[in-house]
Amino acid sequence: MEKNVNYDPSFAQEVFENVDAGEEIKMCMNCGVCAGSCPLRFNMDYPPRQIFQMIRLGKREEVLNAKSIMLCTSCYTCKVRCPRSIPVIDVMHGLAHYAIKQGILTRRDTANFGREFWNQVYRLGRIDEKDLPRRVFFAAGFIEGIKSTLKYLDMGLKLLLHRRMKLLPERKIKGIQSLRKMLDKAEKMGKGGAAA
Amino acid sequence: MKYFLYWGCSLEGTGANFLVSLKPACEALAMEFEEIEDWNCCGASVSYAGANDLSIKVLNARNLALAEAKGSYDIVAPCSSCYIQMIKVNHEIQEDPELLKQVNECLAEGGLSYKGGIKVRHIQDVLYNDVGVDKIKEKVIKPLNGLKVAGYVGCQSVRPYGEYDSVDKPVVQDRLLEALGAEAVPFPKKIRCCGSGIFLPEIDYCLELVKDILEDAINHGAELVSTVCPMCAMNLEMYQGRVNEKYGTDFDIPIVYLTQLMAVAFGLDMKKDAALNYNIIPPEGILQAALGH
Ligand code: SF4
Ligand code: SF4
Ligand code: SF4
Numbered sequence: 373m374e375k376n377v378n379y380d381p382s383f384a385q386e387v388f389e390n391v392d393a394g395e396e397i398k399m400c401m402n403c404g405v406c407a408g409s410c411p412l413r414f415n416m417d418y419p420p421r422q423i424f425q426m427i428r429l430g431k432r433e434e435v436l437n438a439k440s441i442m443l444c445t446s447c448y449t450c451k452v453r454c455p456r457s458i459p460v461i462d463v464m465h466g467l468a469h470y471a472i473k474q475g476i477l478t479r480r481d482t483a484n485f486g487r488e489f490w491n492q493v494y495r496l497g498r499i500d501e502k503d504l505p506r507r508v509f510f511a512a513g514f515i516e517g518i519k520s521t522l523k524y525l526d527m528g529l530k531l532l533l534h535r536r537m538k539l540l541p542e543r544k545i546k547g548i549q550s551l552r553k554m555l556d557k558a559e560k561m562g563k564g565g566a567a568a
Numbered sequence: 569m570k571y572f573l574y575w576g577c578s579l580e581g582t583g584a585n586f587l588v589s590l591k592p593a594c595e596a597l598a599m600e601f602e603e604i605e606d607w608n609c610c611g612a613s614v615s616y617a618g619a620n621d622l623s624i625k626v627l628n629a630r631n632l633a634l635a636e637a638k639g640s641y642d643i644v645a646p647c648s649s650c651y652i653q654m655i656k657v658n659h660e661i662q663e664d665p666e667l668l669k670q671v672n673e674c675l676a677e678g679g680l681s682y683k684g685g686i687k688v689r690h691i692q693d694v695l696y697n698d699v700g701v702d703k704i705k706e707k708v709i710k711p712l713n714g715l716k717v718a719g720y721v722g723c724q725s726v727r728p729y730g731e732y733d734s735v736d737k738p739v740v741q742d743r744l745l746e747a748l749g750a751e752a753v754p755f756p757k758k759i760r761c762c763g764s765g766i767f768l769p770e771i772d773y774c775l776e777l778v779k780d781i782l783e784d785a786i787n788h789g790a791e792l793v794s795t796v797c798p799m800c801a802m803n804l805e806m807y808q809g810r811v812n813e814k815y816g817t818d819f820d821i822p823i824v825y826l827t828q829l830m831a832v833a834f835g836l837d838m839k840k841d842a843a844l845n846y847n848i849i850p851p852e853g854i855l856q857a858a859l860g861h
Contacts, residue, residue, distance in 0.1 A: 392616075392620055392621035392622075393621065411760065411761040411763070411777055412763075412770070412773050412774070412777075415773045443766070443770065443773070444766075445613075445723075445761045445763055445764045445765070445766055445774075446613035446614075446723070446724070446764055446765060446766075447723040447724075447727065447761035447764065448652075448723055448724060448727035448728040449723070449727065449761070451727070451728040452727050452728050452730075452735045452736070459728075462621070465616035465621075466616070466621065468616060468617060469616045469617065469618075469619070469620060469621075472617050472618075479769070479770070481769035481770070482614075482617070482766050482769040482770055483617050484769070485614060485617070485766070485768065485769040486614040486615060486616065486617020486618055487617045487618040488618075489611075489612065489614050489615055489617070489618065490611070490614075490615045490617065490618025490619045491618060493608070493609050493611055493615065493619075493627065497608040497609065498577050498608065498609050499577040499578075499609050499612075501577065501578070501581040501582055502581075505768065508768075508769070526809075527806055530806070530848050531581075531582060531806075531848070534845065534846045534847065534848050535584060535845075535846055536581060536582045536583070536584050536585070536846055537581055537582070538580060538581050542577075545606050545607070545608050546606045547606050547608075547630075547678065550677070550678030550679060550680075551608055551627075551630060551678060553677040553678050554626050554627075554630060554674045554675055554677045554678045554680075555619075555623050555626060555627065555674075556677070557626075557673065557674040557677045558620070558622040558623040558625070558626040558674045559619070559620060559622075559623055561622055561670060561673065561674065562620035562621060562622030562623060563620065563621070563622070564620035564621050564622070
């Protein structure tokens, strides 16, 4: 029984259809060049090559819960090196988006950071660099929020003193309403993140 | 030479010294800039957590469309993330006309459209290829006299497209530093990623990246590190204290923008134009010594 839950033969199909850039892995020849490219490879549980292999093997839970898909720094080394020109980065981002959308928060802070970032883009059209860390810190709960705020207070103050923090809150761009309409449409039309 | 300047969110905040120095340094080279009116954020490299790929493309296409409606100048995007996000849309719609159609369907919701005619350029690209090192040398009145600078390129300013420089052995920043009279020290980690946009949430893992990069630069003789990206600058400068705590190192090396060094070498005001007082690890001492004051 347990085995059946973990082994989903249709997972590859699901990835091709619902994950942004998911179909790109069809070209992967498992050479492993990309594995040596990730800056955070020593902290990853599976290198990208193995993630792609696991997709083919139908290991749905392992892939969507992998730390690796959340630890891409967007350095583009893989895309430059892959002999098959596979945009490994886009697949990793696509998988991360797909996993987060299903509530899987393997790297909670990174997921919250990215989600808050996007929420702010949607709300304002811009990023408020003061507000963003605050929201991320407090997304983890009040006490956690206070702790994190204190941990980074020294840095915030230094930035402020050196005129590298805007004092006023960021305002919405003028075209915010029309931007949101465009983004709503893209959210509906886009492939990535469609329900399984 | 006129360009659209898309400076993005960071350059109004944590990367303010980049924008403050970029304007006078480039204006001294007869470059002219126009802001893209009512621009929006590029989504940086972390938006995928909340948005699908098409949304991020549409977000960037809006800026391109706004520019295209106003003129045909190239867009200069100093922030590497902004640069890569915008240039990526351009590349992908060229390869895939169906995508351009989709993007335009979304843009139409807000009354915009994009034909795909605007070029996106990196600041190093325009300095090297449009202005040229000879013209830059002519403007130098306070040469940096062999100051040893590690020109840190990072990732997204050359990768993945390699539009104006080699993706694995970039030289453009070094040539620009040399034009200012500096000695560009070679160091292998110049294209190693600093942790980029996920540095803050993954700080425990990323501190090591910064340690390795700084160590490499210093071991190769650097007295100063220059960058062309607000994230690189932030990660390499602001977290030196944290790196020291964790690894028992004693890093205290100034991280400056290439444009700050340009402003200094062009003899412009150290504060008002070069924005050196914005730096948290002060570079003034090292620069004054190099200039011979
Ligand atoms: S480098 Fe490309 S082909 Fe090789 S394993 Fe990675 S994705 Fe597959
Ligand atoms: S872009 Fe992401 S997947 Fe590609 S090498 Fe860098 S960290 Fe790895
Ligand atoms: S990369 Fe950063 S600076 Fe550039 S627009 Fe996006 S959020 Fe703003």
